[in-house]
Amino acid sequence: MRAILRHPARAMFFILALSGGSALGAGNVEKGEAAFRKYCAQCHTPVPGDPLAAPKLDGVVGRPVAAFADYRYSDAFMARKSEAMIWTEENLRKFIHDPREFIPGTVMQFVGIKRTSMRNNLIAYLKSID
Numbered sequence: 001m002r003a004i005l006r007h008p009a010r011a012m013f014f015i016l017a018l019s020g021g022s023a024l025g026a027g028n029v030e031k032g033e034a035a036f037r038k039y040c041a042q043c044h045t046p047v048p049g050d051p052l053a054a055p056k057l058d059g060v061v062g063r064p065v066a067a068f069a070d071y072r073y074s075d076a077f078m079a080r081k082s083e084a085m086i087w088t089e090e091n092l093r094k095f096i097h098d099p100r101e102f103i104p105g106t107v108m109q110f111v112g113i114k115r116t117s118m119r120n121n122l123i124a125y126l127k128s129i130d
């Protein structure tokens, strides 16, 4: 440890390694979960019988848009479904960045997450709840 701290560059590498790679571009599941609880869970938590509760997001990465037959999606979402759009990581990133710009007419009332690292963390979390 003392040898590491004597070399600032090595100490920096050590810290990056400890941070679980989030500084290198991949998302961090725990931080993503915290962001999800803060920004998404008030809607995306299934409440049985509540028609206003947003669709469940377990397994959403790689799933077709508007996959639940018993959920009443917006017309904008149904149009994407008929185009067979898939929630790829790329599409999720764009949607989470600015929902109404990416799918005009969506009823998801959310301004979007502008920080790239937070979007990466959210996607890492969504992948983990497959």
Ligand code: HEC
Residues within 6 Å of the ligand: 036, 039, 040, 041, 042, 043, 044, 053, 054, 055, 057, 060, 064, 065, 066, 067, 068, 072, 073, 074, 076, 077, 087, 092, 096, 105, 106, 107, 108, 109, 110, 113, 122
């Ligand atoms: C104010 C409530 C609300 C918040 C907050 C919210 N959502 Fe949504 N979300 C919705 C609704 C409602 C829909 C359905 C949209 C439609 O039909 O136009 C939706 C749809 C989605 C879908 C598509 C689901 C599918 O089955 O195709 C994804 C992915 C999603 N939201 C992710 C998120 C993420 C990630 C966050 C947090 C960063 C978030 N949402 C925050 C209400 C919300």
